[in-house]
Amino acid sequence: MAAVTLSNVVKRFGVYEVVHGASIDVRDGEFVVFVGPSGCGKSTLLRMIAGLEDISGGEIAIGGKVVNDVEPADRGIAMVFQSYALYPHMTVEQNLSFGLRMNGNPKADTDRRVGRAAEILRITELMQRRPKQLSGGQRQRVAIGRAIVREPQVFLFDEPLSNLDAELRVQMRVEISRLHKELGVTMIYVTHDQTEAMTLADRIVVLNAGHIEQIGAPLDLYDDPANRFVAGFVGSPKMNFMAAKVVGIESGAATVELANHRGARLRKPLSQAPPAVGSDVVLGIRPEHFFDAGRGDCDISVKADVAEHLGSVSYVYADAGDEELIIEREASRQRASGDHITVSIKAERSLLFDTSGGRIR
Amino acid sequence: MRTQNATAYRFLAPYLLIFSIFWVWPIISSFLISFQATRTVPWRFAPTFNWGRLIGDPAFFNALENTLLILVIQVPVMISLAIVMAVLLNSPLLKARGLYRFAFFAPVVVGEVAYSAVFRLMFNLDFGIVNKLLNSVGLPKIDWFSNVTPAMAVIMIAVTWRWAGYNAIILLAGLQSIPDDVYEAATLDRVSKVKQFFYITLPLLKPVIVFCAVLSIIGTMQLFTEPFLITERGGPGGGTETLGLLLYRQGFRSLNFGYASAIAYTMAGLAIAITLVQLWLTRDPK
Ligand SMILES: Nc1ncnc2c1ncn2[C@@H]1O[C@H](COP(=O)(O)OP(=O)(O)OP(=O)(O)O)[C@@H](O)[C@H]1O
Numbered sequence: 001m002a003a004v005t006l007s008n009v010v011k012r013f014g015v016y017e018v019v020h021g022a023s024i025d026v027r028d029g030e031f032v033v034f035v036g037p038s039g040c041g042k043s044t045l046l047r048m049i050a051g052l053e054d055i056s057g058g059e060i061a062i063g064g065k066v067v068n069d070v071e072p073a074d075r076g077i078a079m080v081f082q083s084y085a086l087y088p089h090m091t092v093e094q095n096l097s098f099g100l101r102m103n104g105n106p107k108a109d110t111d112r113r114v115g116r117a118a119e120i121l122r123i124t125e126l127m128q129r130r131p132k133q134l135s136g137g138q139r140q141r142v143a144i145g146r147a148i149v150r151e152p153q154v155f156l157f158d159e160p161l162s163n164l165d166a167e168l169r170v171q172m173r174v175e176i177s178r179l180h181k182e183l184g185v186t187m188i189y190v191t192h193d194q195t196e197a198m199t200l201a202d203r204i205v206v207l208n209a210g211h212i213e214q215i216g217a218p219l220d221l222y223d224d225p226a227n228r229f230v231a232g233f234v235g236s237p238k239m240n241f242m243a244a245k246v247v248g249i250e251s252g253a254a255t256v257e258l259a260n261h262r263g264a265r266l267r268k269p270l271s272q273a274p275p276a277v278g279s280d281v282v283l284g285i286r287p288e289h290f291f292d293a294g295r296g297d298c299d300i301s302v303k304a305d306v307a308e309h310l311g312s313v314s315y316v317y318a319d320a321g322d323e324e325l326i327i328e329r330e331a332s333r334q335r336a337s338g339d340h341i342t343v344s345i346k347a348e349r350s351l352l353f354d355t356s357g358g359r360i361r
Numbered sequence: 362m363r364t365q366n367a368t369a370y371r372f373l374a375p376y377l378l379i380f381s382i383f384w385v386w387p388i389i390s391s392f393l394i395s396f397q398a399t400r401t402v403p404w405r406f407a408p409t410f411n412w413g414r415l416i417g418d419p420a421f422f423n424a425l426e427n428t429l430l431i432l433v434i435q436v437p438v439m440i441s442l443a444i445v446m447a448v449l450l451n452s453p454l455l456k457a458r459g460l461y462r463f464a465f466f467a468p469v470v471v472g473e474v475a476y477s478a479v480f481r482l483m484f485n486l487d488f489g490i491v492n493k494l495l496n497s498v499g500l501p502k503i504d505w506f507s508n509v510t511p512a513m514a515v516i517m518i519a520v521t522w523r524w525a526g527y528n529a530i531i532l533l534a535g536l537q538s539i540p541d542d543v544y545e546a547a548t549l550d551r552v553s554k555v556k557q558f559f560y561i562t563l564p565l566l567k568p569v570i571v572f573c574a575v576l577s578i579i580g581t582m583q584l585f586t587e588p589f590l591i592t593e594r595g596g597p598g599g600g601t602e603t604l605g606l607l608l609y610r611q612g613f614r615s616l617n618f619g620y621a622s623a624i625a626y627t628m629a630g631l632a633i634a635i636t637l638v639q640l641w642l643t644r645d646p647k
C-alpha cells in the first residue's frame with residue numbers, strides 16, 4: 001500500500017503543454033477519482049503515474065519514493081485500460097498469469113494468485129476462454145483480474161467502464177467499490193462521468209484543460225464548488241446558470257435581480273465583500289433546488305417547453321429569455337409543454353459567481 | 362428481379378466473354394492439351410504421353426529440385442527479413458518513415474529487365490561491385506555465374522531484394538493493427554521488448570505472416586525472370602533452371618505444348634499442395 005504524491009507535475013507534448021503544474025496528494029488506501037471533460041489531461045496524468053508517459057516537469061512519488069525515473073514495472077502499480085488491452089491470443093488464465101510467468105515467478109505462487117483473482121472477480125469458469133469469447137463485462141473483469149494478480153500497491157483505472165452498457169456500468173461500479181474495500185489499496189480512477197466520480201470517490205479531483213479546478217470529497221464539491229466550472233460539472237442534471245445584476249448592497253449581503261425575470265430579486269447573504277452595485281453576476285441554482293411558488297425567497301415564472309417524466313421526478317425544460325432552465329419537480333403526470341409554471345428559489349440554495357466564473361461567497 | 366439480373370448480365374457480357382476466351386478457356390484447354398502428343402501433326406490424344414515423360418524426365422526433376430531449393434531457403438529468409446524491416450519501420454524512433462516506406466516498396470515497380478541487368482553487372486566477375494567489395498575486405502573474387510552454388514545465391518539474393526520490402530509493407534499494416542495498449546500492458550507486466558516481440562507481436566502477426574508466405578510460395582513456384590535473365594537461361598548448365606524456365610523452354614522454344622501444359626499443371630498443383638500444408642501447420646488451435 002502506498003500514498004501517491006504529485007508535485008507541480010507538468011506534461012508537454014513537443015511545445016504544447018497539456019498539464020500545467022498539477023499537485024495532488026493521494027493518501028494511502030484512498031479512492032481518488034480524476035474527473036473532467038474530454039481532453040482535459042486525465043489520462044495523461046494517470047499515464048505519467050504509471051510511467052507510460054515521461055514527466056516533463058515536477059515530481060511524482062509513490063510510497064514516499066520519487067519515481068520520475070523508475071521503470072513502469074518497478075513502480076508497484078497496476079493499470080486497467082479503457083480498451084481492456086487483453087492479450088487477444090491468450091486464454092483468460094494465460095492473460096492473468098502472463099506477467100508472472102514471463103518473470104519466472106514460481107508456478108505454485110502464480111497459480112495461487114491467479115486462482116485468488118479469479119475467485120474475487122468470479123471468473124473461474126471463464127479461465128479457458130479467449131477474450132473474443134467474452135462479453136464486455138467479463139473482459140473488464142479479466143482486465144481487473146490481471147491487475148489484481150500483480151498485487152500492486154496502487155491501482156490505476158482509465159475509464160474502465162466507458163465501453164459497457166448502462167446497467168453493467170452500475171453493476172461494475174459497485175464491484176469496483178467492493179474491491180476497494182476488500183483489498184484496501186490506493187486506487188486512482190479516471191472518468192468523465194460525474195456520476196461515477198460521485199459514487200466511487202473518497203475524494204474527487206476536477207480537471208479542466210490541464211488545470212486542477214478543485215479537489216474535495218464528492219458532497220463538498222456538490223455543496224461548495226470553488227467555481228462555476230466545478231459547479232456545472234458536478235451534479236446531474238447540470239446546475240442552471242442565470243444572468244443577474246447586483247442592484248443593492250449592504251454589509252454581509254447583496255441583492256441581485258435576475259436579468260430574464262423582470263423584478264425577481266434575491267437577497268443573498270455573503271461572507272466576503274459584495275461586488276459593486278451594477279456589476280453583472282451569475283446565479284447558479286441546481287435543478288433540484290427549485291421550490292413550490294411562495295416557499296422560497298423569490299418566485300419566478302417560466303414557460304415549460306418539454307417535460308421528461310422519469311416516474312419519481314420530472315424534469316421540466318423551460319425557456320426564459322435566452323436561458324434554458326432545467327427544473328426538477330415531483331412527478332406530476334399532467335404537466336405538459338406550453339404550461340406556465342411558477343417556482344421559487346432560495347438564497348441558501350443558490351450560488352453566486354462573477355462573470356469570469358469565480359465564486360462569490 | 363429476374364429482368365434486373367438479365368440487364369446486369371447484359372452489361373457484364375463483354376467482360377465475361379473476354380474473360381472466358383482468354384482466361385477460362387486456356388485453363389481448360391491446357392489441361393486437355395496436357396493429355397495430347399503435340400509433336401505430331403495432327404495432335405493426337407495420348408493420356409500418358411506427357412505425364413509419363415514427366416515422371417521419368419531428369420530435366421524436370423532438376424528444375425523441380427532447383428525450384429524447391431530456392432523456395433525452402435529464400436522464402437523463410439525473405440519473410441524473416443521482411444518482419445525485421447517491418448518492425449524497424451514501425452519503430453517510433455524512426456525519422457523520415459515515408460521515405461523508407463517508399464524505398465522498401467520501390468524494387469517492386471522497377472522493370473524486371475532493368476533490375477536483372479543491374480544484378481548481372483553487380484555480380485560481374487571483373488568489374489562487379491560485389492567482387493570489388495569482397496576484394497577490398499581481403500576476400501577472393503567469386504565467379505558468380507560459372508558455378509551453380511553462387512549462381513543460385515545470386516538468384517535468391519535478387520528475389521529477396523525485390524520482394525522483401527513488399528512483404529515488409531504488408532507486415533507493417535499487420536503490426537499497426539496491434540493496439541499500443543497491449544504492449545503497454547506487457548510493459549507494466551515487466552515483459553521485456555524482446556519477449557514482447559516473441560510472445561505478443563509474432564503470435565498476433567501470424568495470419569499476416571502466413572499470408573505473405575503463401576504469396577511468396579506461389580511467386581517462387583513460378584520463378585522465371587531471374588534465372589532467365591540474371592543467370593542466362595538457367596545457367597550454368599541448367600544449374601539454376603526452374604520449373605518456370607523449363608516450361609518456357611518446352612512450350613515456346615521446342616513448341617511442345619502438351620509437355621509444357623503438364624509442367625504448368627504440376628507447378629500449380631505443387632503450389633496448392635504446399636500452401637495447404639502450410640495453412641494446416643499454422644492453423645489456430647481450436
Ligand atoms: N501523444 C500525444 N501527443 C500530443 N498530444 C497529446 C498526446 N496525447 C494526448 N495529447 C493531448 O493532451 C491532451 C490531454 O489528453 P488526455 O488523453 O489526457 O485527455 P483525457 O482527459 O484523458 O480525455 P478523454 O476523456 O477524451 O480520454 C489532449 O489535448 C490531447 O490532444
Ligand SMILES: [Mg+2]
Pocket residue numbers: 042043044158159
Ligand atoms: Mg482519456
